């Protein structure tokens with residue numbers, strides 16, 4: 001697929017920006033569409049710089065997926081070999097309060113994209129699904145065959161979009177679709193030049209920890225220390241964002257196979273790490289003490305979840321290279337160089 005032209009929706013965001021960099025370095029021509037709802041164009045500028053000579057192969061368009069005519073114009077002017085579809089809203093708590101916003105943005109946005117892709121004969125897609133589709137799994141590791149369930153509107157958008165993808169493949173076997181179920185992406189590019197920069201109060205563990213470390217928040221609230229886990233705190237499968245980005249290149253390569261159909265892969269490390277283990281690894285990497293406040297469980301949280309990675313290893317030839325020490329090292333490198341994210345940067 002190298003030298004092919006790839007559309008990346010949501011490419012200015014956290015996972016998207018890291019993936020776009022790997023695409024450029026792999027020789028792909030890359031076009032980003034993003035409405036910048038949860039991201040900054042500075043990320044795009046930095047990706048271009050990090051890509052060196054390959055940076056010239058990156059084009060950015062500020063387009064909202066709900067603006068179907070704008071998407072259609074883009075596909076009329078540019079031929080894409082495949083689309084990697086990251087664009088979506090992802091805050092679980094917000095989705096509970098604003099379900100229609102999530103259904104509209106995530107589902108209608110995706111349906112618009114798929115319609116325009118079909119109209120222009122571009123039928124190769126990699127979609128960002130999530131381990132959230134396993135709900136509260138009865139056992140671990142989660143294999144791709146586990147029953148699916150959603151515990152909130154955000155999760156339901158992922159479930160519905162997975163089903164939509166299966167339906168369009170059934171209706172038209174020319175489609176080749178890979179659904180990647182990510183576990184918990186953390187860390188940043190080792191340069192410390194791009195990373196996660198959430199708007200408002202972070203929902204996720206590591207962005208919160210990072211803001212405590214740089215003095216933006218006084219303490220981390222630990223949601224539950226009475227789970228049946230090694231230290232009582234929740235266990236997750238944390239995954240370096242650069243490994244995740246590489247998983248997308250592996251998925252794109254897989255799309256060249258004949259008869260791939262609509263396939264799903266877990267993208268995780270297969271290892272479970274508790275909240276306290278993660279905090280301790282971050283303290284070691286940063287030399288900063290993270291004050292903790294022990295609190296009750298967060299509604300909707302699973303106790304333990306981690307991936308079976310066999311299928312991705314076998315069929316995508318992909319597995320994670322980095323462990324939690326590297327994740328925390330790179331998270332801290334990014335945080336210490338950009339304590340207020342992109343907007344405070346001198347090199348805007």
Ligand code: NAD
Pocket residue numbers: 009010011012013014015016033034035036037038039063064065066085086087088089090105109128129130131182183184185204
């Ligand atoms: P992010 O918010 O950093 O990136 C998403 C990007 O999509 C943002 O740049 C945002 O501006 C853009 N966007 C949103 N709605 C849009 C629209 N209608 N039109 C155009 N652009 C739009 O999030 P991320 O962490 O990079 O996540 C990327 C994808 O991966 C999302 O679909 C998310 O649900 C999924 N995912 C993320 C995680 C995680 O923990 N980060 C886990 C599993 C799955």
Ligand code: UFG
Pocket residue numbers: 090092130131132133182183184185203204205206208220221222223224233234235236275298301
């Ligand atoms: N946690 C805290 N304090 C915080 C934030 C999180 O103790 O301030 C704990 C949680 O209770 C959980 C663990 O840290 O035990 C990880 O929580 P995250 O919010 O970082 O991650 P989740 O696994 O709950 O959810 C994330 C995304 C979902 C996605 C899922 C699987 O938010 O959208 O990973 O990919 F679906």
